[in-house]
Amino acid sequence: MRFTSKPMQQWLRATLVMSMAAAVLVGCSGNSRTHKPAELVKVSNQFDLSPVWSANIGSSESFNFHPAVAGDAVYAASNRGNLAKLDLKTGNKVWEVSVPDRLSIGPGSDGRVTAVVTTKGTVYAYDDTGKALWNVNVGSEVLTEPVVAGGVVVIRALDNRFIGLDELTGARKWIYQRQQTALSLRVGYGMLAIGNEVIVTGFAGGRFGMIALANGGLVWESPISFPKGFSEIERLNDVTAKPSMQGEIICAVSYQGRVGCGQARTGNLIWFKDYSSYTGTAQSAEMVFSSNEKSYVTAFATKDGTQIWENTQLTFRDVGESLAVGRVLLVGDAEGYVHALDQSNGEMLARIRHDSSPISAAPISAGGLILIQSQGGKLAAYSPK
Template identity: 35%
Template sequence: MVKLAPIFLMASLMGGCGMFGKTTDTVSGWFGSGKAKGPQPATLPEIRESASISRVWSSTTSEAGRYVFTPVVDGEAVFVAGESGKVARLNLQNGTEVWRLDAGKSLSAGVGAGAGLVLVGSRKGELIALDAATGARRWEVILSSEVTGAPVVEGGKIIVRTGDGRIVGLNPDDGSRQWLYVRQLPALSLQGTEGLAAGDGSVYAGFSGGKLTAISASNGVQFWESSVSIPRGATELERVTDVVGKPVLDGKRVCAVTYQGRVACFDRNKGTLIWARETSSSVGLGMDDQYVYVTDARDAVTAYDKESGRAAWRQDKLANRRLTAPLPLGKYVVTADFEGYVHVLSREDGSFVTRSRADGGEARARPVDIGPGFAVQTAKGVVTAFKLN
């Protein structure tokens, strides 16, 4: 489920689940992606390169289908997966395959890693834990519905999110349930890359209606809940304002962005609002030690001062190119687009630094920091590692 251009529009009914259209329908028409006619993507601007970019390695897993899959780095390994069930461990330095297997399931989410495990989830709610070193299957459990977003490991628990509004904490040893957090979903919501952010024993999750929640990783108790944005408008579609992507955090704050709403930062401990600015995003945000970066619904990237929320710069020359969420990377900010182009911007003013292209067409997932460099996984399942010089 994801930002496929896949963010899917769902209508869930109390006492059951009814779909707004077919399960394979996307909101391409709403977001200007897919086959629906809409604004034409901007022509790639000419740039004066101030840095060079090179490919380091490339590897192929299975295609993403209608989902978004993001590689995860754990030590010297990169773990990748795709919809058909292929999961692989790659060498971080050169991309060589350490192991590859077929999970035997149609996957919807991944990859998570930690506690010596590699974690992937299926559209039927199966969570599969593999041994990180060998790929051997350690255990498998069935959850309440489709697994959405990559699982995280925090506070000695595996934390998993499902499409029916539940977050569950599992024992890493056998997958047994330790706690359950349940939230009622509204009649109409976006179902996108419903990521979880975790740190210092807390898990942060965004929900429909613009809500951001902090819960305990150890027992699932809610610490606080705050509003990133508040639904507005006369119709249900106008009132859709869901948190999209994965919240970002540092030692002081946690920040999130909504569709048709705001980007906002909150105190991590208390949930009190630090600042908020009007915007709309369908993919998410990134953060470093100076700025919060948002890719908005028009595919402009804006840098907000993370202390004050003041907009420092905005790069709008990639309009309608269906950009990914931005990855801050030292002096640079990296995003990728629907043709697989990778755009490197200056952190200081948003100007273009350099550009390259990943194999495999459309990039949906945010590029991943593999230190040094970054990796991009495209919809066709090609993972390409790049190095900035």
């Protein structure tokens, strides 16, 4: 698609509204609260997360940094430009490098090449010994973590371009341009890599789709929600969070829109219902989970969207992205607590204090461990029991 710039007056107006809209999402980082968070209820732990190791990576400031796991290693970064490879089992640092500029988002890695993006839009790539391979400026701010898969580093720029770079040389292999919308949220839009063939991601305007890694072609695109309301902020309904996938079913949720699930191969929705979330979805075999702006955590039946339960005990605690693992749903909050909810009924089963800073990134299950990184920079592995 061809990108046509908007008149300056419209651009300035959209920028102003985007800034106002971004303020709506500040609560997810725990930096500014307009409501008093719910008091923690007493929990008799029926589920245990035993500490295995921890490391200080460095603060992500107000950004939402996720670690990346590839093989038996964890790759993590900080806003100040620290990038480290750690052994998954022990937490020992294999190598650590200093990127020449501050970073706006966490790393992407396939175990051979690790890529990070600076606040100035420069992509830096390193091999698996920590040696610098190449750097390329993409000419735009980047708030979405790169995906490294199928020999390609995929960069999603804030100006709606998807750029495929050769992972070994940094040469541009393809570009996919989304049409610029009049208004969209200034946040990262998560990308879910499926094998070495495609990525699934959300778009502005309540849509999500699948893009081929080989050539950047759009495989399919589906609407999950539609704008409604009168003001431009009311009509925002972007799919910003990374979609989730379990088996052949893929689920997504939009801000001020809907949550729904459909067939991964075609994108055809099986069901959808009104819901709003900027923390995305997590899935088990039979349920999909999400949390709204009030930090109500809700479970829906994957097959038809029936609401199974809703937990309101974490109201206004600014819960982050969640992970469904085993029989529990794990979710962090703005005070550094990690809560374990029973997937079957939403009962609070356990709680640990990971850190005193917000946990907005989803926990990761890898190698029998649960990895959690806080905005304060603590990365730790826990053994679930």
